[in-house]
Amino acid sequence: MKILAALPTFRPENYAGKVGGGEISNRILLQGLAERGHSVTVCAISSRNHPQSKVVVHASEGRHCGKILNKILGLARYRALIRREVRKVKPDVILCGTKGVEAAVKEGKKLRVPVGIFIRAFENLNDCKSQGSIFNKLKATLEVLVYGDYGPDVLEKLDFLLPNSRFMEKCILERFPDKRTKVVCPPIMEAEIQPLKISKNIKSVYMVGASEHKGAHIFSTLADRFPDVIFGVIGDASIPPGEVKIEGNIQRYGWTDVVKLLSDEADLFVVPSVCEEAFGRVAIEGLIAGCTLLASDIGGLPEAVNFESELLVPPDDEGEWVARIADVIEKPDILYTAVRRAQSNVPKYFRENQVNELESFLLSYV
Template sequence: MRILFATTHTYLPQRVGGSEASTHDLAKEMLAQGHEPAVLCGLSTGDSTWLRNRVIKGISRKHFPADTFRPYRVFRGYEVGAAAIHEVAASFKPDAAVVQAGHPVPLARALVAAGIPTLLYFRDVVFDRLGGEIQSHPLLRFVANSRFTAAEVERSFNVKAEVIPPLVHSTAYATTRRPRYALFINPVASKGLETVLELAKRNPDIPFLLLESWPLGDEARRSLTRQSATLANVELRRPTLDMKNVYHGARLLLVPSRSPEAWGRVATEAQFSGIPVLASKIGGLPESVGHGGLLVPPSAGIDAWHQALRRIWDNPEQEQALSRAATEYAARAEIRPERLIADLLSVLGQIQPLPPPPSTPKV
């Protein structure tokens, strides 16, 4: 089966976030099972991916040419919309599509208009960025990355979404550890940057690693650099695809999100290496963290976060117990790749292609 994953966002390596990592892992697992995936995505300027795209575009005369430096094709271009769907569908000829992230609704409409069975995969609950109203169609189904997300989708749109958690390949993240620092991934305000910086200020004996994920503008990066420079125990790193190296030194993972997370993929990644997670009890995080960490109520202040951090850092028995629980929780059947692919294909299989229009009798 040929499956097209479509988003208006940029994609790896230009954007390194949970949605992109999950799509990459899905694509790799589908390849392993004999399917042919591809990705349609946006394009940003000024890096080697952009330069490569310009060269391929000049040769192919396509607005959305495919690069193949990954084991599957990635079609990149500007303003991903109906025209992009038309061009890529004509070239790739997908049997089905999955739209997600960015503004997925216009993409879903274009795909079903082209007769392509489509899944709209809800990976967050920021519904004002969908790009339009959710409308039913015989070729459209819905999936969500957590029970929390599915409940929010049903409450907001009165549609049911099958729950399929993000696919995370343990081989890309599991590593032996030399625990040294408290790890915080994606240092932006909505993910709890203010909380982490205050924890670093209150705990000068604890090293903190802040790893960039989402693209930061120049001003945001300058501000983050200034803030972290005032704290001797804080290291700031640029985005990387080598997450094993990052988790190798992590003693615990901080996820103090201020707004509801639909899932919290980094919790699953960390738990493959037995890393305890200290997270907000909000959104889908209780599902992704499970008993492999501690949860802090969203209404709690910085004192509660400080106490929870010291409870793990200063108590080896507590830390080891949470580490064992994290490893155990990461091995649960419901997030194993083979099951997630089977569930995804099962939902796609429920979509019946529309019959061809009746032929016009010859006169």
């Protein structure tokens, strides 16, 4: 099978800069397909050398004109790169990320090649130019000029959509009830699932992320209400990677190995998100680390914990969060059975299983 992917950024595993979760997921899935013998070509604006990768990557970004000018050239050339490679490769199927969809659809229709998109958030379901502040609207307008439209009007023209959770699939089908969809979750590299940690006393509670939409205000309230418990925040952008800052009973960590830190330090892991995140990757990481866990009943989080109602808390309800933490502190084993059931569901998210899901779906078009 010949696959062409239009993905604005596609950087290797050894890239040292900041890389989004969607980009990492795309890379893992496409590398998995290439390792199975499929021909995979990626059109990107920004890329780097991919050592030992079987994926062929073409980047529109320049190399010899200075960082800013290289980026401008890359943006200007991106749609032309997609057109050129589609005609050259003659793929059996075209895959897209959030942006670059319009050019891929146009070329796919000309060659009668099916075109689909990975949907990992809500950008593609909203009008590109009508959301948020004046600054965000201006930014979106400029992005449309560069990439082409990537909102609902273009999604209507696609042959299939690849949401990253059942929650996102539900949102898509409410908007596009007749579209063909296939859930392909963000792949998690195979790892040994740690046995559930048995804690006679809850001495430490951890979360990942320090932003309001991750529930930082709820976490602060919990820290105030339970002063004898250590509360750890992993991934605080204000803290350098690998470092920790202590503020009373709150410990703030820069970016680090989440699973290892949770496995080593956390008696209880919480995901108090207040917004609808498409997929609950951090909840799965907590389960892999062997942590007792509570998560907000919102977005893709219930799916990540196998819809175990005992592990779910109403979102943005500080009183309920305080009550549930108090229950676990009083009786630490109250959630063990539900956590073990949720852990048993984790392997379905592992890399090989998600590559299987994507491969079998794409082969149905060949």
